[in-house]
Amino acid sequence: MTDEGKTLPHSGQGAEPSSARRFPTGDLARVSVFAALIAVLGLPGTLNVFGNAVPITLQTFGVMLAGAILGTWRAALAVAVLLVLVAAGLPLLAGGRGGLGVFTGPSAGFLIGWLPGAAMIGWIVERGGRTPGLARLLAACLAGGIGVVYLLGVPVQAAVTGLSLGKAALLSATFLPGDLIKAVLASLVVRGTQRAYPDAVPAVHRERLQTAGER
Template identity: 75%
Template sequence: MKDEGKRRRFPTGDLARVAVFAALIAVLGLVPGLSVFGSAVPITLQTFGVMLAGAILGRWRAALAVVVLLVLVAAGLPLLAGGRGGLAVFTLPSAGFLIGWIPGAAVTGWLVERAGRSPSFTRLLVAALVGGIGVVYLFGIPVWAMIGGLPLGTAALNSAVFLPGDLIKAVLTAIVARGTQRAYPDAVPAVHQERLRTGGGR
């Protein structure tokens, strides 16, 4: 019975979803990062993948997808924007944003799970804004200040350059997630969680 419970918690379908989104975030890294005004932290599309993972996978699967990606990066694979990889990337000013992807994806997913079986565009947007921007910045800005030798206020002000792009990513996340979840109810985290609890998950 214990083995059966474990299989239900970690079904093959879940592992496949985690792998797909880890790959998606990596693919978005093929687009070179953009450094605006000489910023030490580049603007990348990968945060869009982090938000989308949370909106479609739910909290723990999304967090696991990001963990898988970051472990591969730490192992030396050039999966971050600009072909970056290796342990050295976690010593750069952008390190806090990378680590922040994990709780950011988890919070986005948790908020979408709370939205029920048919999350609205607004709920999806709020989840992406809170998790994909608020939480990620909460980790990223202090680390940027510490590693970059900047006052916290200066690092926060510098991060404002990311906001327009991140707001667009949040809107795109809500649009893509809403369309996907209408077409495929299994892509709604609350529905998937319910099926797992009742033994109907795959």
């Protein structure tokens, strides 16, 4: 009787709040919205320059926004949701691409790089606390949205196309001006969003969840 009295409150009351804190409805909604946003940014299509097999798209801009606003794990989850839907055959990538074939093509490394790239952006922004400055936001977008994505994308492009690593890196350098512009724009958009809506700051959102969980 005494053992049951001790066990039931622990299992009944302890597991539920933990689950609620881990997957709150609001977080699932935000993840879905940003997965959709990245997909929508593919609607304008693709642009291939200098014969590069990897197209230029606006979707990296969405990855940067997701990382800076959602934070580490929610941004990674948003990108993962998109990539799973793409793998299932939905034409959600720029140019109406979809299916498992895109993960064996020249741009496969860049696509896979979106996930750790978004997580890296979120992690850097989270380290900025309740008021991450514009410089931190820009550094996060550059490190995650360009550095991490290129780090995975260039070697895979070289392997798939048969180019040397140096030549693949040179071809990918044609993306840099556009990606730098995306990083600056994403930083400005996120900074304005966070000023108008403090819950868009990952650290603030995390604090509110922790406070709600303690009540």
